[in-house]
Amino acid sequence: QVQLQESGPGLVKPSETLSLTCTVSGGSISSYYWSWIRQPAGKGLEWLGRISASGSTSYNPSLKSRVTLSVDTSKNQFSLKLSSVTAADTALYYCARNPYAPGWFDPWGQGTLVTVSS
Amino acid sequence: EIVMTQSPATLSVSPGERATLSCRASQSVSSNLAWYQQKPGQAPRLLIYGASTRATGIPARFSGSGSGTEFTLTISSLQSEDFAVYYCQQYNNWYTFGQGTKLEIK
Numbered sequence: 001q002v003q004l005q006e007s008g009p010g011l012v013k014p015s016e017t018l019s020l021t022c023t024v025s026g027g028s029i030s031s032y033y034w035s036w037i038r039q040p041a042g043k044g045l046e047w048l049g050r051i052s053a054s055g056s057t058s059y060n061p062s063l064k065s066r067v068t069l070s071v072d073t074s075k076n077q078f079s080l081k082l083s084s085v086t087a088a089d090t091a092l093y094y095c096a097r098n099p100y101a102p103g104w105f106d107p108w109g110q111g112t113l114v115t116v117s118s
Numbered sequence: 119e120i121v122m123t124q125s126p127a128t129l130s131v132s133p134g135e136r137a138t139l140s141c142r143a144s145q146s147v148s149s150n151l152a153w154y155q156q157k158p159g160q161a162p163r164l165l166i167y168g169a170s171t172r173a174t175g176i177p178a179r180f181s182g183s184g185s186g187t188e189f190t191l192t193i194s195s196l197q198s199e200d201f202a203v204y205y206c207q208q209y210n211n212w213y214t215f216g217q218g219t220k221l222e223i224k
Contacts (some may be wrong), residue, residue: 033191044205044215045205060212061212062119105152105154107164107208108161110160111161
C-alpha cells in the first residue's frame with residue numbers, strides 16, 4: 001500500500017524559505033495528484049497546494065504568492081517551498097495523495113512539525 | 119472561499135450510543151464532501167467521500183449523508199476507538215475543511 005513520508009528542517013528562521021519533501025513508497029507517483037496540508041497546533045486544517053505527476057500545479061489563493069510545489073518522478077518525491085515565513089507558518093505539515101483532482105485526500109503522511117523562530 | 123462549519127464543537131456520547139455530527143457549507147458543494155477522523159498524534163484518516171461512500175476498510179457503523187449544503191456523519195454504536203476529532207472537507211471548489219468536532223466519552 002502507498003505510504004508517504006515528509007522530511008525537512010524542523011526549524012526555520014523568520015523571512016526565510018521553508019522546504020519540505022514528501023517521499024512516496026509502495027506505489028508510483030504517476031497518475032495521481034499530490035497535496036500539502038498544514039495544521040497549526042490545536043487548530044484546523046489548511047490546504048496549501050497540489051501538484052500532478054506531470055508538474056501541473058494549483059495553489060491556495062491565500063498563499064499563492066509564497067508557495068511553490070515541484071515533483072521529481074525519478075525519486076518518487078514531491079516538494080513544498082514556502083517563502084517569507086513568519087511565526088504564523090508554524091504548523092504540522094502533511095503531504096497527502098489526491099486519488100483524482102479535485103477529490104479527497106488519502107492516504108496522508110504522518111506529518112512533520114515546522115517551527116518558525118529565530 | 120467555501121466556508122465549512124461543523125457542529126457541535128464538542129460532542130459527549132457514551133460508548134454504545136449513536137453519535138451524529140453535522141457539517142454545513144456556505145454554498146452548495148453538491149456531494150463533493152469527505153469526512154476524516156484524527157486521533158492525537160496521528161494524521162487524519164479518510165472515512166467517507168462523495169458524502170456517503172465509505173473508504174476502504176472503514177466499518178459499517180460509520181455512515182455519511184447529505185448533499186448541497188447540509189451533511190451528517192453518523193456513528194451508529196460508538197466504540198472506544200471512535201473517540202477522536204472529526205473533520206469535514208469540501209472538494210467542490212478547491213479544498214476547505216471544517217474546524218472539527220471533538221467526540222469525547224461521556
